[in-house]
Amino acid sequence: MKNKFRNRTQIVRIKQIITDFYTFKSLKSVLYLFLILFSTASFAQIKFDDYFYNKTLRLDYYHTGNHEEDFYSFDELIEEPFWAGSKVNLIDKFNFGNYKFVVVDEASGNPIYSRTYSTLFAEWQTVDEAKETYKSFSETVVFPFPKNNVIVEFYGRDRQNNLVKIFEYKIDSSNYFIKKERPMKYETIQVLYNGDPANKVDVAFIPEGYTQEEMERFKEDCQKFAGYFFNASPFKENKNNFNIWAVLAPSKESGTDIPADNIWKNTLLNSNFYTFDLERYLMTSDNKTLRHVASNVPYDQIFIIVNSGKYGGGAIYNHYSVCVNNNIHEEYVFTHEFGHGFAFLADEYYTSDVAYNDFYDLSVEPLERNITTLVDFESKWKNMVNKETPIPTPAIKEYKDKVGAFEGGGYVAKGVYRPRQNCSMKSISIDNFCPVCKQTIQDMIDFYIK
Numbered sequence: 001m002k003n004k005f006r007n008r009t010q011i012v013r014i015k016q017i018i019t020d021f022y023t024f025k026s027l028k029s030v031l032y033l034f035l036i037l038f039s040t041a042s043f044a045q046i047k048f049d050d051y052f053y054n055k056t057l058r059l060d061y062y063h064t065g066n067h068e069e070d071f072y073s074f075d076e077l078i079e080e081p082f083w084a085g086s087k088v089n090l091i092d093k094f095n096f097g098n099y100k101f102v103v104v105d106e107a108s109g110n111p112i113y114s115r116t117y118s119t120l121f122a123e124w125q126t127v128d129e130a131k132e133t134y135k136s137f138s139e140t141v142v143f144p145f146p147k148n149n150v151i152v153e154f155y156g157r158d159r160q161n162n163l164v165k166i167f168e169y170k171i172d173s174s175n176y177f178i179k180k181e182r183p184m185k186y187e188t189i190q191v192l193y194n195g196d197p198a199n200k201v202d203v204a205f206i207p208e209g210y211t212q213e214e215m216e217r218f219k220e221d222c223q224k225f226a227g228y229f230f231n232a233s234p235f236k237e238n239k240n241n242f243n244i245w246a247v248l249a250p251s252k253e254s255g256t257d258i259p260a261d262n263i264w265k266n267t268l269l270n271s272n273f274y275t276f277d278l279e280r281y282l283m284t285s286d287n288k289t290l291r292h293v294a295s296n297v298p299y300d301q302i303f304i305i306v307n308s309g310k311y312g313g314g315a316i317y318n319h320y321s322v323c324v325n326n327n328i329h330e331e332y333v334f335t336h337e338f339g340h341g342f343a344f345l346a347d348e349y350y351t352s353d354v355a356y357n358d359f360y361d362l363s364v365e366p367l368e369r370n371i372t373t374l375v376d377f378e379s380k381w382k383n384m385v386n387k388e389t390p391i392p393t394p395a396i397k398e399y400k401d402k403v404g405a406f407e408g409g410g411y412v413a414k415g416v417y418r419p420r421q422n423c424s425m426k427s428i429s430i431d432n433f434c435p436v437c438k439q440t441i442q443d444m445i446d447f448y449i450k
Contacts, residue, residue: 046110056082078178083144084299091113097317113144118316127276140291159361194240203301251269339425360373370418373415374391389404405417
């Protein structure tokens with residue numbers, strides 16, 4: 001909220017300066033006005049073609065730490081052939097995610113690209129294992145390939161959710177050690193195409209646990225899941241704003257790992273159930289393979305479809321989402337997980353075996369838009385609540401379909417509140433995103449396509 005407050009203060013200041021101008025009260029104020037307007041205009045005029053080529057630079061690094069500390073180490077730079085992101089909205093406007101990276105033009109010192117994101121490492125920090133050992137995770141940030149030298153700055157959150165700079169890496173854009181080889185090239189198909197990737201949300205479907213003989217089934221599953229995509233609002237109203245691509249990348253064996261059942265499969269992405277010892281949490285730590293495979297198509301979001309009938313899935317904001325292909329609840333899992341991966345929506349359920357320790361600090365307002373601790377409810381959905389609706393809101397029939405603040409969410413029964421009694425981020429229901437979640441998803445779609 002600091003940026004918003006600063007902007008409101010600046011607007012008030014500008015109004016006063018304009019008044020001073022017409023009454024000849026302050027020459028300094030007039031000069032200050034022009035400085036503000038000039039700096040604002042300069043910031044708004046980041047032109048893609050002035051700073052970037054129409055391809056991607058991928059920066060891989062290692063994120064290492066334990067439950068209370070972390071540090072970064074550089075891995076490698078890789079050139080990828082496509083850039084799918086917006087060429088207009090280059091600076092992230094969302095205060096989402098555990099982390100943020102900023103690409104700074106070295107010559108001018110100005111930020112020219114930024115994105116917020118989350119990681120599997122951040123979740124691991126909240127489990128018991130992180131109290132006993134250090135661990136490293138491979139992570140990636142991608143941005144349009146810079147024409148000139150840049151500095152990539154990495155930020156993490158402190159306990160009050162403020163962003164704190166952790167690491168930076170300087171990049172010579174002409175460095176001949178930027179890798180250009182394509183280690184994992186595969187055939188691709190267009191599942192849904194509506195136009196230029198720069199003006200669409202581009203989703204890459206990646207197969208996991210499909211053998212070469214099962215690639216036709218994967219193609220059928222891509223069509224099935226594309227249908228699921230647009231069964232729920234607000235996705236259904238935005239179908240023309242999406243492209244969906246698929247990479248036909250086979251695995252040696254069919255299925256995925258289920259460690260507790262001693263089932264181990266030789267699959268492309270090395271996925272497994274029981275991530276963080278939570279049975280239904282189906283994820284992969286093989287970030288590099290995943291990124292190599294995804295680079296075959298333009299992508300904003302990665303969705304891994306796992307060839308399994310066991311209930312499960314998962315998602316990390318601006319990292320990847322996962323769903324199984326052969327379960328009675330697969331459509332719900334698909335929609336629910338994309339809510340996490342795409343729009344940084346929080347889980348609204350609170351009676352579960354999720355193995356996190358103090359995932360949300362109840363003295364701080366969560367970053368996710370669809371939950372609140374009521375510490376700063378003004379910054380959340382208070383404007384959507386009817387004046388006659390009490391806050392907190394009792395979970396009774398009278399308020400069944402009303403927007404309020406219902407206790408229970410973020411994996412705990414007390415202290416965290418959700419917008420509605422039920423939502424696709426709470427329970428198994430498909431076309432049931434609450435108004436807060438719908439608006440958040442729509443805002444994210446608009447950011448990608450404009």
